Amino acid sequence: MISITEWQKIGVGITGFGAFFILLGALLYFDSVLLAFGNRHKLKGTSFFLGGVIVVLLRWPLLGMFLETYGFFSLFRGFFPVAFGFLGNAFNIPFLSELFRRLQGTSSMV
Template sequence: MISVTEWQKIGAGVTGFGIFFILFGTLLYFDSVLLAFGNRHKLKGTSFFLGGVVIVLLRWPLLGMFLEIYGFFSLFKGFFPVAFSFLGNVYNIPFLSESNNSWLPQLFRRLQGTSSMV
């Protein structure tokens, strides 16, 4: 009989969980109802990002990474003002707080702009 160590048992369990969640995620990804709620209005950013991944796999890494970066910024451009607004209003972190008269909160306030996610 083959002896199985504790580390091998843990590895088998973690691998099993990983395979389950990959299959479950793939199943949910192709669900038509969830696709209807998805980000169809962000098709340009998604296509640039996935196209960049394909270009990297086709051995054009520099061009592919530029396409991925453009797709990433295109996908998350609505989130950046919210994140910069949060970082500009943080008062409990000494490096980011107003009491230190730091240049970082002013930079975050400039980057947040006026657009919102709503």
């Protein structure tokens, strides 16, 4: 009989959870209702991003990373104003404003 340590049992459990969620994600990916809500109108960005992944796997990493970056920016172009707007208003949130004030005071170079 093979002796299995506690760390190996934890690793097998985490691997099992990962395999389950990958299988669930693959099954839900091909669901027609979820595809209807998907990013069909962003086909250009998706194709550039996935094409960049394929180019990286074909051993052209610099070109692939440029394609992935272009695809990423074209996919999330509508989200950037929301994110920057939140960052601009983050100083008005009570907890974050206190955190920013404390971090600002500790940035001495000496």
